[in-house]
Amino acid sequence: MTLDAKIPAGPIAEKWSKHKFNLKLVNPANKRKYDIIVVGTGLAGASAAASLAELGYNVKAFCFQDSPRRAHSIAAQGGINAAKNYRNDGDSIYRLFYDTVKGGDYRSREGNVYRLAEVSVNIIDQCVAQGVPFAREYGGLLDNRSFGGAQVSRTFYARGQTGQQLLLGAYSALNRQIEAGKVKMYTRSEMLDLVMVDGKAQGIVTRNLENGKIETHSGHAVLLCTGGYGNVFYLSTNAMGCNVTAAWRAHKRGAFFGNPCYTQIHPTCIPVTGDHQSKLTLMSESLRNDGRVWAPKTVELAQKLRKGELKAADLKEEDRDYFLERKYPAFGNLVPRDVASRNGKEMVDEGRGVGTTGIAVFLDFADAIKRLGEDAVRAKYGNLFDMYYQITDENPYKVPMRIYPAVHYTMGGLWVDYNLMTTIPGLYALGECNFSDHGANRLGASALMQGLADGYFVIPYTVGDYLAKLGPKPVDTNHPAFEQTKKEVEERINKLLALKGTKTVDEIHRQLGHIMWEYCGMARNEEGLKKAKGMIQELRADFWKNAIVLGENEEFNMSLEKAGRVADFLELGELMVDDALMRKESCGGHFRIESQTDEGEAKRDDENFAFVAAWEYKGDNQPEELHKEELVFEEVHLTQRSYK
Numbered sequence: 001m002t003l004d005a006k007i008p009a010g011p012i013a014e015k016w017s018k019h020k021f022n023l024k025l026v027n028p029a030n031k032r033k034y035d036i037i038v039v040g041t042g043l044a045g046a047s048a049a050a051s052l053a054e055l056g057y058n059v060k061a062f063c064f065q066d067s068p069r070r071a072h073s074i075a076a077q078g079g080i081n082a083a084k085n086y087r088n089d090g091d092s093i094y095r096l097f098y099d100t101v102k103g104g105d106y107r108s109r110e111g112n113v114y115r116l117a118e119v120s121v122n123i124i125d126q127c128v129a130q131g132v133p134f135a136r137e138y139g140g141l142l143d144n145r146s147f148g149g150a151q152v153s154r155t156f157y158a159r160g161q162t163g164q165q166l167l168l169g170a171y172s173a174l175n176r177q178i179e180a181g182k183v184k185m186y187t188r189s190e191m192l193d194l195v196m197v198d199g200k201a202q203g204i205v206t207r208n209l210e211n212g213k214i215e216t217h218s219g220h221a222v223l224l225c226t227g228g229y230g231n232v233f234y235l236s237t238n239a240m241g242c243n244v245t246a247a248w249r250a251h252k253r254g255a256f257f258g259n260p261c262y263t264q265i266h267p268t269c270i271p272v273t274g275d276h277q278s279k280l281t282l283m284s285e286s287l288r289n290d291g292r293v294w295a296p297k298t299v300e301l302a303q304k305l306r307k308g309e310l311k312a313a314d315l316k317e318e319d320r321d322y323f324l325e326r327k328y329p330a331f332g333n334l335v336p337r338d339v340a341s342r343n344g345k346e347m348v349d350e351g352r353g354v355g356t357t358g359i360a361v362f363l364d365f366a367d368a369i370k371r372l373g374e375d376a377v378r379a380k381y382g383n384l385f386d387m388y389y390q391i392t393d394e395n396p397y398k399v400p401m402r403i404y405p406a407v408h409y410t411m412g413g414l415w416v417d418y419n420l421m422t423t424i425p426g427l428y429a430l431g432e433c434n435f436s437d438h439g440a441n442r443l444g445a446s447a448l449m450q451g452l453a454d455g456y457f458v459i460p461y462t463v464g465d466y467l468a469k470l471g472p473k474p475v476d477t478n479h480p481a482f483e484q485t486k487k488e489v490e491e492r493i494n495k496l497l498a499l500k501g502t503k504t505v506d507e508i509h510r511q512l513g514h515i516m517w518e519y520c521g522m523a524r525n526e527e528g529l530k531k532a533k534g535m536i537q538e539l540r541a542d543f544w545k546n547a548i549v550l551g552e553n554e555e556f557n558m559s560l561e562k563a564g565r566v567a568d569f570l571e572l573g574e575l576m577v578d579d580a581l582m583r584k585e586s587c588g589g590h591f592r593i594e595s596q597t598d599e600g601e602a603k604r605d606d607e608n609f610a611f612v613a614a615w616e617y618k619g620d621n622q623p624e625e626l627h628k629e630e631l632v633f634e635e636v637h638l639t640q641r642s643y644k
Contacts, residue, residue, distance in 0.1 A: 003256075003614055003629040006417040007111040012635050013093075016115045019418070020461050024468035031056035033472035036463065037204055037219035039191045039246050041068035043163070043448060044431030045225030046170035047455025053177035055460055060217055061174070061183055064190040064209060064241060069171045072227055072239045073451065076163025077284035077384065079145065079155035080127075080448040082120040087144050091152040093117045100446065101636045103149040103336050104411070104439020105588035105602060106610070107259070110635055111418060112436045119457040120449050124156055126456055130169035133158055145380075146289050147444040149336040149643075155445040160284050160384040166448055170455070189215075190561070191246040192492075194222065194253045194427065195485045201250075201427035202475045203482060205489045209561065212553040214490055216482040218475040221426045221463055224250060225455070228410035228432040230263065232569045232576065233521070234513025236407035237269060237282040243565040244572050247414050247433055255422040256614040256627060258415035258435030260572065261580035264442055264589050265522050266408035267293075267340035270391055271360040275510075280406040281391055283363070284384055285444040288333040290368035290377065291401070293340070294322045295361045299351040306358050312400050313366075323347060331643040338441045338589045338602070339643060341405035345522050346600070348404070355402045364400035405522060409447060411438040411589065412579075415614040415629070419462035420454060423614075426466060430454040435612070440588025493553050496563045501546035505562045508543050512536065512566070512573055520577055525593040529581045533574060540570040575615060575624060582626065585609045597640070606638050 008019040026034065034057050038049040041063040049061045063071060083096040096117040101108055124142070128134065134156050135143040144153040158165040177183040188209040195203035195216065203218040229244035230236040251257045268288065270281045296302040297319050304310040323343055325332045333340075344361050347353060354360050369377050374397055378385070385396045392402070414422050414429040416436050421428050431451035438446065519532035543566070551557040586595040586602035587609070595603045612629040 003415070003612070003627055004417065005109060005111070005629055006419060007109065008418065012110060012114045015111055016118055023461055023465040026464045026468050028056055030472055032058065034058065034467050035060060035219040035475065037217060037222045038062070038225060039204065039223065040071065040225035040227065040433070041174065042071035042073035042225060042227060042431065043167055043170055043451035044433070044455045045223070046071070046167065046174045047452050048223055048225060048430055048459050049183055050170060050173035050177050051456055051460045052463070053180070053182035057182070059177070059183045060186065060219060062186045062189045062191060062204070062206060064188060066187055068174060068185065068187070069167060071167060072242050073167045073448070074164045075239065075282070076448055077160045077282060078286035079147065079157035079162050079445040080123065080166065080452070081147070081154050081443070081445045082124045082156055082449065083117055083154060084121050084124060086141060087153045089152045091154050093121070095152065096120060096154065098636060099150050100437070100443055101439065102641060103443040104441050105604060105641055106439065106606070106633065106636070106638050107587050107631065108437060108439030109631065110633060114635075115458070116437050116450060116453050119453045122457060123449060123452045127166060127169050127452070130172060132165045132169045135159065145286055146334055148285055148288065148334045148340065149331075149443040150334070151331065155286070157286065160286070160381060163448060166452065170452070191226075191249070192489045192564070193249045193485050194424075195482050196253055196424070197475070197479055197481045200425045203477065205486050207489070207493070210556055212555055212557065214486055216477045216486050218477045218482070220467055220470060220472075220475055221428065223428045223430060223459065223463070224414065224433050225430045226433050228413065229569070229572060230407045230410050232512065232573050233407040233516045234510050235272065235277060235280050235517070237266060237280050240279055243568070245565050245568045247429070248568040248572055250414065250422065250424065250427060252617045253424065254617070255424045255427055255429075256415040256616050257412070257575065258612050258614050259412040259440075259579065260576045260615065261520065261583060261590050262411035262435075262440050262588065263407060263576075264337055264409040264411060265341040265405040267337055267344050267405050268363060268403045269406035269408070270388065271355060271357065271402055271404040273357070281387070282406070282408060283388060283401065283403060285337065287363060287381060287384065290372070290380070291333070291363040291365050292322055292367060293324050293333050293344070293361060293363055293403075294320045295347040295352045295354065297321045302352045302354060302358070305354050306356060312354070312362060312364070321352070328643045335643045336441055336443060338591070341522060342591060344403070344405055360402035360404045362400035363403045365396060366400070369397065407517075409442050411435065411440060411442055415612065419465065420459055421462070421466065426470070428459060428463065430459060440590055492564070493560065496549050496560060496567070497553060499544070499547045499549045499563070501548050503542070503546045503548060505547055505549065505559065505566050508539060508547055509562070509566045509569065511539055512570060515539070516573055516576070520580055523591050523593050524580050526581065529577050533577045533581070536570065536574045536577065540574075543567065543570060578624065579613055579615065582613065583609055602641070604640070610638070
């Protein structure tokens, strides 16, 4: 199959404007005849549901939380990028576009990324109008700070809780439409399958998480806004409920999965402390604006720190290695996340890690406090410092933070074209659920930008084009496809409930996460990936033989919920390994040890791998088929990425 991304022709700065004009429209009187299903109520889902309802469509919105405002977008900390150039420091739409393509190590689509940069300026205006309390300068203008992978200040923020404030803005807009009757909100409802009618997405099957009721819902189009799949690693910065089930079930119905091996390891997270943990805590990348990352210069000094014979304050400047500043003088501590993460791991691998486990480096604010004063640092990062103190019982105003990389974001996701439609007609994927904008590495503060861009400014145009061609003929849940899909969901649930072994689902999930982290994490090689593939296959067989799932369907049953999600993670994990094995190059977050420069940086192979890997499901226990979307670079010259 030839994958058509449907990128409009013409100059890159005109593509989106011309494309919007050429899209078919649904007139206002006809919009009320269409039903649109939105699964997920984070930034992408809430903004899409609110915007489509405002236009006049009937929207059915679903989330598995008890409230839309509990979506994981609320956990985002540092900020949202936009090319407004308020600092007059040389920023522009083109520079944001260039930085994003370069930051993704030249593995993203130029057309999508330019559109993202173009609409970024509108996102800020939209959010300010909704009352989002962005930080402001003394004169009253919106403030900006820097983030990794850029040499300008373009990140708008609300202290360390930007995601929460942006989600509250979208949530308010969504609530307005719920009150107006244009959005019907289904909370505590988990999508368990996609309903296909005549080859098109026309509905979903859900399970009510409170009473186990299996229900079908119809719509003329289905929008998946269900986030990423980082919890395949068990330990990640994602909320424990984050999962891949909705996207994976769509994949098994025919939606191609794009670049599954592209996962982002965030460099500044609170380190693992033991097996008791079920998730990890992110410390915002914005901290690297003023915090300096360092490790002891020698193994001997690191050992003394780990044993408690020395404290961090005892080390003189000449005994500290500010390794990011040393290796990347042009960007310093604000190199992209993949670069910072690999370098932090390198320090630990050399034996220069700190903390009792030795699996951490320092993020030190002593210089910033001396330069700016503690009050100024508190004003910028106070809630982040307090969070660190509550978790570690260490005061970061007095001692350096200890940080280490952790799984954070997934650049891969369902393959979509320029209109955000998957390979299934009528099925769209927005935000982190799709693969489209970040290439092999997402720059910090770009996730919030993409989610809101897709929801507020892209999907309201592109879904109308599909609906206008489809026509407003009602979709009926009495169609045999709905009953058949519902029956398949019930059979899958009964199969899970029949598991009465001795291993808990969490135990198997933890084993999967260990395999993924060890062999498909920050560094990968052919031998390790082949080993991981076999281990995952054995673990999946073990799951279906020895896992235990308690309770019944007709009740609140977290054991059943987790079992279904882990079953999907076990299948996804193998595909991620297959994708990483196939891509015999290093790029961004995908670092193959066999493919690196003399200086240890990622070494791409543009001749053989400048493509999007889109995988097609071919049946249970069958290898998936690889399709390629060749990446064409007309605006950005392919070159070895450098932040030195």
